[in-house]
Amino acid sequence: MDDSDLKIGTATTSHGALYFLMDRDPRTFTRPIVIILHGALRNSDNLRGWYPVLSKHFDLLFVDLPGHGRTPADGEPTIRAFTDRVREMILRHFSDREIVAVGESVGGLVALGLANGRTPGLKAVIAADPPLSTAKQWPIYGNFTRRARENPIGDYLMTFMFNTFGYTPQGIDGDRVYYSMVSAVKIPACILTGDSPLFPVRSQPVIPCLMDEVDRFLIRSLKNPHVSMDIIPGKGHLCLDADHEPARRAVSTFCAEHLLTQTAGAES
Known part of the structure:
Protein backbone atom coordinates (compact mmCIF):
# COMPACT_ATOMS: atom_id res chain seq x y z
CA MET A 1 0.00 0.00 0.00
CA ASP A 2 1.62 3.26 -1.11
CA ASP A 3 0.65 6.67 -2.47
CA SER A 4 1.04 5.53 -6.08
CA ASP A 5 -2.54 4.22 -5.70
CA LEU A 6 -3.88 7.77 -5.49
CA LYS A 7 -5.86 9.23 -8.36
CA ILE A 8 -7.40 12.63 -9.10
CA GLY A 9 -10.99 13.42 -8.11
CA THR A 10 -13.14 16.52 -8.19
CA ALA A 11 -16.16 17.94 -6.38
CA THR A 12 -18.35 20.79 -7.60
CA THR A 13 -19.19 23.90 -5.57
CA SER A 14 -20.99 27.11 -6.46
CA HIS A 15 -17.63 28.88 -6.87
CA GLY A 16 -15.95 26.23 -9.00
CA ALA A 17 -14.57 22.73 -8.60
CA LEU A 18 -12.21 21.54 -5.90
CA TYR A 19 -9.73 18.91 -7.00
CA PHE A 20 -8.26 16.30 -4.68
CA LEU A 21 -6.24 13.10 -4.56
CA MET A 22 -8.02 9.92 -3.43
CA ASP A 23 -7.52 6.18 -3.55
CA ARG A 24 -11.24 5.58 -4.21
CA ASP A 25 -14.22 7.91 -4.52
CA PRO A 26 -15.53 8.28 -0.96
CA ARG A 27 -18.97 9.26 -2.29
CA THR A 28 -19.52 5.57 -3.03
CA PHE A 29 -18.35 4.18 0.35
CA THR A 30 -19.27 4.62 4.00
CA ARG A 31 -16.00 4.75 5.94
CA PRO A 32 -15.11 7.87 7.96
CA ILE A 33 -13.26 10.52 5.95
CA VAL A 34 -10.07 12.41 6.74
CA ILE A 35 -9.74 15.61 4.69
CA ILE A 36 -6.12 16.82 4.46
CA LEU A 37 -5.41 20.46 3.60
CA HIS A 38 -2.01 21.81 2.53
CA GLY A 39 -0.41 25.16 3.29
CA ALA A 40 0.10 28.30 1.18
CA LEU A 41 2.06 27.85 -2.07
CA ARG A 42 2.00 24.05 -1.59
CA ASN A 43 -0.46 21.42 -2.83
CA SER A 44 -1.95 18.01 -2.11
CA ASP A 45 1.12 16.15 -3.41
CA ASN A 46 3.14 17.53 -0.50
CA LEU A 47 1.03 15.57 2.01
CA ARG A 48 0.30 12.34 0.15
CA GLY A 49 2.69 10.49 2.45
CA TRP A 50 -0.21 10.27 4.91
CA TYR A 51 -1.95 7.78 2.61
CA PRO A 52 -0.20 4.61 3.86
CA VAL A 53 -0.49 5.89 7.44
CA LEU A 54 -4.26 6.52 7.48
CA SER A 55 -5.85 4.64 4.58
CA LYS A 56 -6.40 1.35 6.45
CA HIS A 57 -9.27 2.84 8.44
CA PHE A 58 -10.32 6.01 6.58
CA ASP A 59 -11.21 7.33 3.16
CA LEU A 60 -8.78 10.16 2.40
CA LEU A 61 -9.19 13.37 0.44
CA PHE A 62 -6.00 15.37 -0.18
CA VAL A 63 -7.60 18.64 -1.26
CA ASP A 64 -5.98 21.29 -3.47
CA LEU A 65 -7.13 24.71 -2.25
CA PRO A 66 -8.17 27.27 -4.91
CA GLY A 67 -5.26 28.45 -7.04
CA HIS A 68 -3.03 25.65 -5.71
CA GLY A 69 -2.18 22.34 -7.34
CA ARG A 70 -4.94 21.20 -9.70
CA THR A 71 -7.74 23.45 -8.42
CA PRO A 72 -8.31 26.51 -10.64
CA ALA A 73 -7.90 30.04 -9.29
CA ASP A 74 -11.64 30.63 -8.89
CA GLY A 75 -13.47 32.70 -6.32
CA GLU A 76 -12.21 35.11 -3.70
CA PRO A 77 -8.61 34.47 -2.59
CA THR A 78 -9.18 34.61 1.18
CA ILE A 79 -9.13 32.18 4.09
CA ARG A 80 -12.86 32.73 4.63
CA ALA A 81 -13.67 31.98 0.99
CA PHE A 82 -11.46 28.87 0.99
CA THR A 83 -13.17 27.70 4.18
CA ALA A 115 -14.74 23.90 13.28
CA ASN A 116 -17.21 26.70 14.15
CA GLY A 117 -20.17 24.32 14.42
CA ARG A 118 -21.56 24.99 10.94
CA THR A 119 -20.14 21.89 9.23
CA PRO A 120 -22.39 18.85 9.86
CA GLY A 121 -20.49 15.58 10.12
CA LEU A 122 -17.21 17.26 11.03
CA LYS A 123 -16.22 15.66 14.34
CA ALA A 124 -12.84 17.26 15.00
CA VAL A 125 -9.93 19.11 13.38
CA ILE A 126 -6.16 19.30 13.56
CA ALA A 127 -4.42 22.61 12.78
CA ALA A 128 -0.68 22.08 12.32
CA ASP A 129 1.34 25.23 13.15
CA PRO A 130 -1.23 27.75 11.84
CA PRO A 131 0.04 31.35 11.38
CA LEU A 132 -2.18 33.04 13.98
CA SER A 133 -0.37 36.39 13.69
CA THR A 134 1.43 37.03 10.42
CA ALA A 135 3.61 40.16 10.53
CA LYS A 136 6.27 38.36 12.60
CA GLN A 137 6.54 35.41 10.20
CA TRP A 138 9.97 36.25 8.80
CA PRO A 139 10.70 32.78 7.31
CA ILE A 140 7.40 32.76 5.41
CA TYR A 141 7.88 36.29 4.13
CA GLY A 142 11.40 35.38 2.98
CA ASN A 143 10.09 32.32 1.15
CA PHE A 144 7.30 34.39 -0.44
CA THR A 145 9.64 37.09 -1.77
CA ARG A 146 12.05 34.45 -3.08
CA ARG A 147 9.23 32.61 -4.87
CA ALA A 148 7.85 35.85 -6.29
CA ARG A 149 11.31 36.75 -7.62
CA GLU A 150 12.39 33.36 -8.98
CA ASN A 151 9.09 31.77 -10.04
CA PRO A 152 6.21 34.24 -10.34
CA ILE A 153 3.11 32.92 -8.58
CA GLY A 154 0.46 34.82 -10.55
CA ASP A 155 -2.03 37.51 -9.61
CA TYR A 156 -4.45 35.21 -7.79
CA LEU A 157 -1.91 33.80 -5.35
CA MET A 158 -0.22 37.18 -5.02
CA THR A 159 -3.59 38.58 -3.89
CA PHE A 160 -4.10 35.59 -1.60
CA MET A 161 -0.75 36.20 0.10
CA PHE A 162 -1.65 39.87 0.55
CA ASN A 163 -5.12 39.11 1.92
CA THR A 164 -3.94 36.30 4.19
CA PHE A 165 -0.52 37.52 5.38
CA GLY A 166 -0.35 41.19 4.38
CA TYR A 167 2.63 40.38 2.16
CA THR A 168 3.74 42.24 -0.95
CA PRO A 169 7.10 41.99 -2.75
CA GLN A 170 7.83 45.48 -1.43
CA GLY A 171 7.14 44.77 2.23
CA ILE A 172 4.58 43.73 4.85
CA ASP A 173 1.34 45.71 4.83
CA GLY A 174 0.15 45.26 8.40
CA ASP A 175 -0.62 42.23 10.51
CA ARG A 176 -3.30 39.60 9.89
CA VAL A 177 -4.51 38.13 13.18
CA TYR A 178 -6.53 34.89 13.47
CA TYR A 179 -6.96 34.30 17.21
CA SER A 180 -10.71 34.85 16.84
CA MET A 181 -10.86 31.62 14.83
CA VAL A 182 -9.60 29.75 17.91
CA SER A 183 -12.29 31.41 20.04
CA ALA A 184 -15.01 30.34 17.58
CA VAL A 185 -14.14 26.62 17.63
CA LYS A 186 -17.06 24.48 18.82
CA ILE A 187 -15.78 20.94 18.22
CA PRO A 188 -12.57 19.22 19.37
CA ALA A 189 -9.54 20.91 17.81
CA CYS A 190 -5.89 20.07 18.36
CA ILE A 191 -3.30 22.70 17.46
CA LEU A 192 0.01 21.04 16.71
CA THR A 193 3.34 22.79 16.56
CA GLY A 194 6.99 21.83 16.76
CA ASP A 195 9.79 22.78 19.13
CA SER A 196 12.02 24.75 16.74
CA PRO A 197 11.53 28.35 17.95
CA LEU A 198 10.53 31.17 15.60
CA PHE A 199 13.10 33.60 17.06
CA PRO A 200 15.88 34.62 16.84
CA VAL A 201 16.03 35.17 13.09
CA ARG A 202 18.63 32.75 11.79
CA SER A 203 19.65 30.60 8.87
CA GLN A 204 18.71 26.94 9.21
CA PRO A 205 17.75 24.07 6.89
CA VAL A 206 14.14 23.79 8.12
CA ILE A 207 11.44 26.42 8.55
CA PRO A 208 11.05 27.12 12.27
CA CYS A 209 7.66 27.09 13.96
CA LEU A 210 5.30 29.93 13.10
CA MET A 211 3.75 29.75 16.54
CA ASP A 212 5.75 31.26 19.38
CA GLU A 213 5.28 31.54 23.13
CA VAL A 214 3.00 34.56 22.71
CA ASP A 215 0.68 32.51 20.49
CA ARG A 216 0.64 29.64 22.97
CA PHE A 217 -0.04 32.04 25.85
CA LEU A 218 -2.94 33.68 23.99
CA ILE A 219 -4.47 30.31 23.05
CA ARG A 220 -4.36 29.26 26.70
CA SER A 221 -5.82 32.63 27.72
CA LEU A 222 -8.83 32.14 25.44
CA LYS A 223 -9.80 29.11 27.58
CA ASN A 224 -11.78 27.45 24.82
CA PRO A 225 -12.52 23.98 26.26
CA HIS A 226 -12.64 22.46 22.77
CA VAL A 227 -9.06 23.47 21.92
CA SER A 228 -5.92 21.59 22.94
CA MET A 229 -2.26 21.98 21.98
CA ASP A 230 0.42 19.37 21.33
CA ILE A 231 4.15 19.71 20.63
CA ILE A 232 5.77 17.49 17.99
CA PRO A 233 9.41 17.12 19.10
CA GLY A 234 12.19 17.63 16.61
CA LYS A 235 10.03 19.53 14.10
CA GLY A 236 9.58 23.09 12.89
CA HIS A 237 6.75 24.58 10.83
CA LEU A 238 6.21 21.46 8.71
CA CYS A 239 5.38 19.35 11.75
CA LEU A 240 2.67 17.50 9.78
CA ASP A 241 5.29 15.04 8.57
CA ALA A 242 4.10 11.50 7.81
CA ASP A 243 7.68 10.19 8.03
CA HIS A 244 8.08 11.45 11.60
CA GLU A 245 6.94 8.88 14.19
CA PRO A 246 5.64 11.38 16.80
CA ALA A 247 3.60 13.16 14.11
CA ARG A 248 2.23 9.86 12.77
CA ARG A 249 1.25 8.82 16.26
CA ALA A 250 -0.39 12.15 17.14
CA VAL A 251 -2.49 12.35 13.96
CA SER A 252 -3.42 8.65 13.85
CA THR A 253 -4.48 8.63 17.50
CA PHE A 254 -6.52 11.81 17.12
CA CYS A 255 -8.37 10.53 14.04
CA ALA A 256 -9.07 7.18 15.70
CA GLU A 257 -10.39 8.82 18.86
CA HIS A 258 -12.84 11.03 16.99
CA LEU A 259 -13.90 8.71 14.17
CA LEU A 260 -13.32 5.02 14.96
CA THR A 261 -14.43 5.17 18.60
CA GLN A 262 -17.71 6.86 17.65
CA THR A 263 -18.28 4.44 14.79
CA ALA A 264 -17.70 1.45 17.04
CA GLY A 265 -20.07 2.89 19.63
CA ALA A 266 -22.80 3.43 17.06
CA GLU A 267 -22.51 -0.20 15.83
CA SER A 268 -22.57 -1.78 19.30
Missing part, protein backbone atom coordinates in the same frame (compact mmCIF):
# COMPACT_ATOMS: atom_id res chain seq x y z
CA ASP A 84 -16.62 28.29 2.70
CA ARG A 85 -15.62 26.34 -0.41
CA VAL A 86 -14.44 23.30 1.56
CA ARG A 87 -17.53 23.49 3.79
CA GLU A 88 -19.78 23.57 0.72
CA MET A 89 -17.97 20.54 -0.70
CA ILE A 90 -18.68 18.67 2.54
CA LEU A 91 -22.34 19.74 2.61
CA ARG A 92 -22.93 18.85 -1.04
CA HIS A 93 -21.09 15.56 -1.22
CA PHE A 94 -20.34 14.18 2.25
CA SER A 95 -23.06 15.49 4.57
CA ASP A 96 -23.89 11.97 5.79
CA ARG A 97 -20.30 11.08 6.70
CA GLU A 98 -18.16 11.47 9.81
CA ILE A 99 -15.09 13.60 9.06
CA VAL A 100 -11.88 14.88 10.60
CA ALA A 101 -10.08 17.75 8.84
CA VAL A 102 -6.29 17.96 9.13
CA GLY A 103 -4.59 21.11 7.87
CA GLU A 104 -1.02 22.40 7.79
CA SER A 105 -0.27 26.13 8.14
CA VAL A 106 -2.90 28.02 6.11
CA GLY A 107 -4.73 24.71 5.70
CA GLY A 108 -4.83 24.65 9.50
CA LEU A 109 -6.59 28.03 9.48
CA VAL A 110 -9.15 26.58 7.07
CA ALA A 111 -9.60 23.59 9.39
CA LEU A 112 -10.17 25.92 12.36
CA GLY A 113 -12.71 27.87 10.29
CA LEU A 114 -14.58 24.66 9.54
Whole structure:
Protein backbone atom coordinates (compact mmCIF):
# COMPACT_ATOMS: atom_id res chain seq x y z
CA MET A 1 0.00 0.00 0.00
CA ASP A 2 1.62 3.26 -1.11
CA ASP A 3 0.65 6.67 -2.47
CA SER A 4 1.04 5.53 -6.08
CA ASP A 5 -2.54 4.22 -5.70
CA LEU A 6 -3.88 7.77 -5.49
CA LYS A 7 -5.86 9.23 -8.36
CA ILE A 8 -7.40 12.63 -9.10
CA GLY A 9 -10.99 13.42 -8.11
CA THR A 10 -13.14 16.52 -8.19
CA ALA A 11 -16.16 17.94 -6.38
CA THR A 12 -18.35 20.79 -7.60
CA THR A 13 -19.19 23.90 -5.57
CA SER A 14 -20.99 27.11 -6.46
CA HIS A 15 -17.63 28.88 -6.87
CA GLY A 16 -15.95 26.23 -9.00
CA ALA A 17 -14.57 22.73 -8.60
CA LEU A 18 -12.21 21.54 -5.90
CA TYR A 19 -9.73 18.91 -7.00
CA PHE A 20 -8.26 16.30 -4.68
CA LEU A 21 -6.24 13.10 -4.56
CA MET A 22 -8.02 9.92 -3.43
CA ASP A 23 -7.52 6.18 -3.55
CA ARG A 24 -11.24 5.58 -4.21
CA ASP A 25 -14.22 7.91 -4.52
CA PRO A 26 -15.53 8.28 -0.96
CA ARG A 27 -18.97 9.26 -2.29
CA THR A 28 -19.52 5.57 -3.03
CA PHE A 29 -18.35 4.18 0.35
CA THR A 30 -19.27 4.62 4.00
CA ARG A 31 -16.00 4.75 5.94
CA PRO A 32 -15.11 7.87 7.96
CA ILE A 33 -13.26 10.52 5.95
CA VAL A 34 -10.07 12.41 6.74
CA ILE A 35 -9.74 15.61 4.69
CA ILE A 36 -6.12 16.82 4.46
CA LEU A 37 -5.41 20.46 3.60
CA HIS A 38 -2.01 21.81 2.53
CA GLY A 39 -0.41 25.16 3.29
CA ALA A 40 0.10 28.30 1.18
CA LEU A 41 2.06 27.85 -2.07
CA ARG A 42 2.00 24.05 -1.59
CA ASN A 43 -0.46 21.42 -2.83
CA SER A 44 -1.95 18.01 -2.11
CA ASP A 45 1.12 16.15 -3.41
CA ASN A 46 3.14 17.53 -0.50
CA LEU A 47 1.03 15.57 2.01
CA ARG A 48 0.30 12.34 0.15
CA GLY A 49 2.69 10.49 2.45
CA TRP A 50 -0.21 10.27 4.91
CA TYR A 51 -1.95 7.78 2.61
CA PRO A 52 -0.20 4.61 3.86
CA VAL A 53 -0.49 5.89 7.44
CA LEU A 54 -4.26 6.52 7.48
CA SER A 55 -5.85 4.64 4.58
CA LYS A 56 -6.40 1.35 6.45
CA HIS A 57 -9.27 2.84 8.44
CA PHE A 58 -10.32 6.01 6.58
CA ASP A 59 -11.21 7.33 3.16
CA LEU A 60 -8.78 10.16 2.40
CA LEU A 61 -9.19 13.37 0.44
CA PHE A 62 -6.00 15.37 -0.18
CA VAL A 63 -7.60 18.64 -1.26
CA ASP A 64 -5.98 21.29 -3.47
CA LEU A 65 -7.13 24.71 -2.25
CA PRO A 66 -8.17 27.27 -4.91
CA GLY A 67 -5.26 28.45 -7.04
CA HIS A 68 -3.03 25.65 -5.71
CA GLY A 69 -2.18 22.34 -7.34
CA ARG A 70 -4.94 21.20 -9.70
CA THR A 71 -7.74 23.45 -8.42
CA PRO A 72 -8.31 26.51 -10.64
CA ALA A 73 -7.90 30.04 -9.29
CA ASP A 74 -11.64 30.63 -8.89
CA GLY A 75 -13.47 32.70 -6.32
CA GLU A 76 -12.21 35.11 -3.70
CA PRO A 77 -8.61 34.47 -2.59
CA THR A 78 -9.18 34.61 1.18
CA ILE A 79 -9.13 32.18 4.09
CA ARG A 80 -12.86 32.73 4.63
CA ALA A 81 -13.67 31.98 0.99
CA PHE A 82 -11.46 28.87 0.99
CA THR A 83 -13.17 27.70 4.18
CA ASP A 84 -16.62 28.29 2.70
CA ARG A 85 -15.62 26.34 -0.41
CA VAL A 86 -14.44 23.30 1.56
CA ARG A 87 -17.53 23.49 3.79
CA GLU A 88 -19.78 23.57 0.72
CA MET A 89 -17.97 20.54 -0.70
CA ILE A 90 -18.68 18.67 2.54
CA LEU A 91 -22.34 19.74 2.61
CA ARG A 92 -22.93 18.85 -1.04
CA HIS A 93 -21.09 15.56 -1.22
CA PHE A 94 -20.34 14.18 2.25
CA SER A 95 -23.06 15.49 4.57
CA ASP A 96 -23.89 11.97 5.79
CA ARG A 97 -20.30 11.08 6.70
CA GLU A 98 -18.16 11.47 9.81
CA ILE A 99 -15.09 13.60 9.06
CA VAL A 100 -11.88 14.88 10.60
CA ALA A 101 -10.08 17.75 8.84
CA VAL A 102 -6.29 17.96 9.13
CA GLY A 103 -4.59 21.11 7.87
CA GLU A 104 -1.02 22.40 7.79
CA SER A 105 -0.27 26.13 8.14
CA VAL A 106 -2.90 28.02 6.11
CA GLY A 107 -4.73 24.71 5.70
CA GLY A 108 -4.83 24.65 9.50
CA LEU A 109 -6.59 28.03 9.48
CA VAL A 110 -9.15 26.58 7.07
CA ALA A 111 -9.60 23.59 9.39
CA LEU A 112 -10.17 25.92 12.36
CA GLY A 113 -12.71 27.87 10.29
CA LEU A 114 -14.58 24.66 9.54
CA ALA A 115 -14.74 23.90 13.28
CA ASN A 116 -17.21 26.70 14.15
CA GLY A 117 -20.17 24.32 14.42
CA ARG A 118 -21.56 24.99 10.94
CA THR A 119 -20.14 21.89 9.23
CA PRO A 120 -22.39 18.85 9.86
CA GLY A 121 -20.49 15.58 10.12
CA LEU A 122 -17.21 17.26 11.03
CA LYS A 123 -16.22 15.66 14.34
CA ALA A 124 -12.84 17.26 15.00
CA VAL A 125 -9.93 19.11 13.38
CA ILE A 126 -6.16 19.30 13.56
CA ALA A 127 -4.42 22.61 12.78
CA ALA A 128 -0.68 22.08 12.32
CA ASP A 129 1.34 25.23 13.15
CA PRO A 130 -1.23 27.75 11.84
CA PRO A 131 0.04 31.35 11.38
CA LEU A 132 -2.18 33.04 13.98
CA SER A 133 -0.37 36.39 13.69
CA THR A 134 1.43 37.03 10.42
CA ALA A 135 3.61 40.16 10.53
CA LYS A 136 6.27 38.36 12.60
CA GLN A 137 6.54 35.41 10.20
CA TRP A 138 9.97 36.25 8.80
CA PRO A 139 10.70 32.78 7.31
CA ILE A 140 7.40 32.76 5.41
CA TYR A 141 7.88 36.29 4.13
CA GLY A 142 11.40 35.38 2.98
CA ASN A 143 10.09 32.32 1.15
CA PHE A 144 7.30 34.39 -0.44
CA THR A 145 9.64 37.09 -1.77
CA ARG A 146 12.05 34.45 -3.08
CA ARG A 147 9.23 32.61 -4.87
CA ALA A 148 7.85 35.85 -6.29
CA ARG A 149 11.31 36.75 -7.62
CA GLU A 150 12.39 33.36 -8.98
CA ASN A 151 9.09 31.77 -10.04
CA PRO A 152 6.21 34.24 -10.34
CA ILE A 153 3.11 32.92 -8.58
CA GLY A 154 0.46 34.82 -10.55
CA ASP A 155 -2.03 37.51 -9.61
CA TYR A 156 -4.45 35.21 -7.79
CA LEU A 157 -1.91 33.80 -5.35
CA MET A 158 -0.22 37.18 -5.02
CA THR A 159 -3.59 38.58 -3.89
CA PHE A 160 -4.10 35.59 -1.60
CA MET A 161 -0.75 36.20 0.10
CA PHE A 162 -1.65 39.87 0.55
CA ASN A 163 -5.12 39.11 1.92
CA THR A 164 -3.94 36.30 4.19
CA PHE A 165 -0.52 37.52 5.38
CA GLY A 166 -0.35 41.19 4.38
CA TYR A 167 2.63 40.38 2.16
CA THR A 168 3.74 42.24 -0.95
CA PRO A 169 7.10 41.99 -2.75
CA GLN A 170 7.83 45.48 -1.43
CA GLY A 171 7.14 44.77 2.23
CA ILE A 172 4.58 43.73 4.85
CA ASP A 173 1.34 45.71 4.83
CA GLY A 174 0.15 45.26 8.40
CA ASP A 175 -0.62 42.23 10.51
CA ARG A 176 -3.30 39.60 9.89
CA VAL A 177 -4.51 38.13 13.18
CA TYR A 178 -6.53 34.89 13.47
CA TYR A 179 -6.96 34.30 17.21
CA SER A 180 -10.71 34.85 16.84
CA MET A 181 -10.86 31.62 14.83
CA VAL A 182 -9.60 29.75 17.91
CA SER A 183 -12.29 31.41 20.04
CA ALA A 184 -15.01 30.34 17.58
CA VAL A 185 -14.14 26.62 17.63
CA LYS A 186 -17.06 24.48 18.82
CA ILE A 187 -15.78 20.94 18.22
CA PRO A 188 -12.57 19.22 19.37
CA ALA A 189 -9.54 20.91 17.81
CA CYS A 190 -5.89 20.07 18.36
CA ILE A 191 -3.30 22.70 17.46
CA LEU A 192 0.01 21.04 16.71
CA THR A 193 3.34 22.79 16.56
CA GLY A 194 6.99 21.83 16.76
CA ASP A 195 9.79 22.78 19.13
CA SER A 196 12.02 24.75 16.74
CA PRO A 197 11.53 28.35 17.95
CA LEU A 198 10.53 31.17 15.60
CA PHE A 199 13.10 33.60 17.06
CA PRO A 200 15.88 34.62 16.84
CA VAL A 201 16.03 35.17 13.09
CA ARG A 202 18.63 32.75 11.79
CA SER A 203 19.65 30.60 8.87
CA GLN A 204 18.71 26.94 9.21
CA PRO A 205 17.75 24.07 6.89
CA VAL A 206 14.14 23.79 8.12
CA ILE A 207 11.44 26.42 8.55
CA PRO A 208 11.05 27.12 12.27
CA CYS A 209 7.66 27.09 13.96
CA LEU A 210 5.30 29.93 13.10
CA MET A 211 3.75 29.75 16.54
CA ASP A 212 5.75 31.26 19.38
CA GLU A 213 5.28 31.54 23.13
CA VAL A 214 3.00 34.56 22.71
CA ASP A 215 0.68 32.51 20.49
CA ARG A 216 0.64 29.64 22.97
CA PHE A 217 -0.04 32.04 25.85
CA LEU A 218 -2.94 33.68 23.99
CA ILE A 219 -4.47 30.31 23.05
CA ARG A 220 -4.36 29.26 26.70
CA SER A 221 -5.82 32.63 27.72
CA LEU A 222 -8.83 32.14 25.44
CA LYS A 223 -9.80 29.11 27.58
CA ASN A 224 -11.78 27.45 24.82
CA PRO A 225 -12.52 23.98 26.26
CA HIS A 226 -12.64 22.46 22.77
CA VAL A 227 -9.06 23.47 21.92
CA SER A 228 -5.92 21.59 22.94
CA MET A 229 -2.26 21.98 21.98
CA ASP A 230 0.42 19.37 21.33
CA ILE A 231 4.15 19.71 20.63
CA ILE A 232 5.77 17.49 17.99
CA PRO A 233 9.41 17.12 19.10
CA GLY A 234 12.19 17.63 16.61
CA LYS A 235 10.03 19.53 14.10
CA GLY A 236 9.58 23.09 12.89
CA HIS A 237 6.75 24.58 10.83
CA LEU A 238 6.21 21.46 8.71
CA CYS A 239 5.38 19.35 11.75
CA LEU A 240 2.67 17.50 9.78
CA ASP A 241 5.29 15.04 8.57
CA ALA A 242 4.10 11.50 7.81
CA ASP A 243 7.68 10.19 8.03
CA HIS A 244 8.08 11.45 11.60
CA GLU A 245 6.94 8.88 14.19
CA PRO A 246 5.64 11.38 16.80
CA ALA A 247 3.60 13.16 14.11
CA ARG A 248 2.23 9.86 12.77
CA ARG A 249 1.25 8.82 16.26
CA ALA A 250 -0.39 12.15 17.14
CA VAL A 251 -2.49 12.35 13.96
CA SER A 252 -3.42 8.65 13.85
CA THR A 253 -4.48 8.63 17.50
CA PHE A 254 -6.52 11.81 17.12
CA CYS A 255 -8.37 10.53 14.04
CA ALA A 256 -9.07 7.18 15.70
CA GLU A 257 -10.39 8.82 18.86
CA HIS A 258 -12.84 11.03 16.99
CA LEU A 259 -13.90 8.71 14.17
CA LEU A 260 -13.32 5.02 14.96
CA THR A 261 -14.43 5.17 18.60
CA GLN A 262 -17.71 6.86 17.65
CA THR A 263 -18.28 4.44 14.79
CA ALA A 264 -17.70 1.45 17.04
CA GLY A 265 -20.07 2.89 19.63
CA ALA A 266 -22.80 3.43 17.06
CA GLU A 267 -22.51 -0.20 15.83
CA SER A 268 -22.57 -1.78 19.30
